Amino acid sequence: MRKILIIGNWKMNLNTSEASLLVHRLAERIKIHRDIEIVLAPTMLTLQPLSLQIDRRKFRLAAQNAYHRDEGAFTGEVSFTMLRDLIHYCIIGHSERRHIFNEDLPTIRDKVSAAVRNDIIPILCVGETKTERQDGETKQVLHDQLMSGLANLTAKEVGQSVIAYEPVWAIGTGDIAPPDKAAEAVAYIRNYIRDVFGTRPAQKIRVLYGGSVTPDIVSGYLEIPGVDGFLVGGASLNYESFSGIVESARKWQRRHAEVENER
Ligand code: PEP
Numbered sequence: 155m156r157k158i159l160i161i162g163n164w165k166m167n168l169n170t171s172e173a174s175l176l177v178h179r180l181a182e183r184i185k186i187h188r189d190i191e192i193v194l195a196p197t198m199l200t201l202q203p204l205s206l207q208i209d210r211r212k213f214r215l216a217a218q219n220a221y222h223r224d225e226g227a228f229t230g231e232v233s234f235t236m237l238r239d240l241i242h243y244c245i246i247g248h249s250e251r252r253h254i255f256n257e258d259l260p261t262i263r264d265k266v267s268a269a270v271r272n273d274i275i276p277i278l279c280v281g282e283t284k285t286e287r288q289d290g291e292t293k294q295v296l297h298d299q300l301m302s303g304l305a306n307l308t309a310k311e312v313g314q315s316v317i318a319y320e321p322v323w324a325i326g327t328g329d330i331a332p333p334d335k336a337a338e339a340v341a342y343i344r345n346y347i348r349d350v351f352g353t354r355p356a357q358k359i360r361v362l363y364g365g366s367v368t369p370d371i372v373s374g375y376l377e378i379p380g381v382d383g384f385l386v387g388g389a390s391l392n393y394e395s396f397s398g399i400v401e402s403a404r405k406w407q408r409r410h411a412e413v414e415n416e417r
Pocket of ligand 1: 320324328386
């Protein structure tokens with residue numbers, strides 16, 4: 155069974171002392187779980203101090219973004235090469251980067267390649283806007299984002315990556331994708347990986363759901379075949395809700411293991 159993966163995307167929130175306090179509170183509440191991996195994605199500014207503070211058996215770090223070139227005259231940017239000793243993961247292609255910062259498909263493809271080249275696991279975010287959904291274009295959008303985002307990776311590298319299915323209309327809105335729609339999208343993603351890269355990467359790759367996740371929806375979404383965890387935005391800024399999400403996942407996993415054992 156794939157490990158459950160829960161990622162907290164803090165976006166552009168929390169200064170250094172606030173971030174440190176949140177990690178402290180989370181560490182008090184969250185135990186080490188062998189079968190659940192918890193990743194925190196703070197701002198670039200706080201990655202370094204948090205890397206010294208965190209218990210690495212409990213938490214791993216992700217960047218929210220990085221630049222695809224390794225070094226040079228790129229004012230204001232930070233490269234994957236500079237981050238490689240600090241982080242395990244990097245969020246790439248988040249809808250806020252696609253839509254607010256106009257990151258296009260080739261930019262996202264180059265970032266995914268740069269992450270892998272630097273031994274950082276890409277968390278490639280894919281998902282349709284409300285209009286695309288209403289126009290029946292969800293699968294086409296997922297197809298284009300996957301085809302381009304994974305274009306330079308080998309089958310083995312794809313298997314080690316993470317895809318976050320995040321319908322844009324569900325991010326930060328409180329509107330959660332109906333489970334049957336999320337199930338359809340996740341199945342489409344895994345089938346795409348299987349058809350293009352083969353069965354093994356399709357079985358290995360972790361696929362997350364993201365979009366207004368709260369502790370209440372965790373067990374229902376973990377029941378969806380092929381969902382391996384969550385990319386959490388707003389709820390990850392509050393230690394009670396984020397640790398509640400981890401706790402709900404732990405309870406679901408325990409129940410699931412019991413049911414499997416009885417079979
Ligand atoms: C996100 O930022 O990736 C996200 C899913 O945000 P939220 O949980 O707030 O919808």
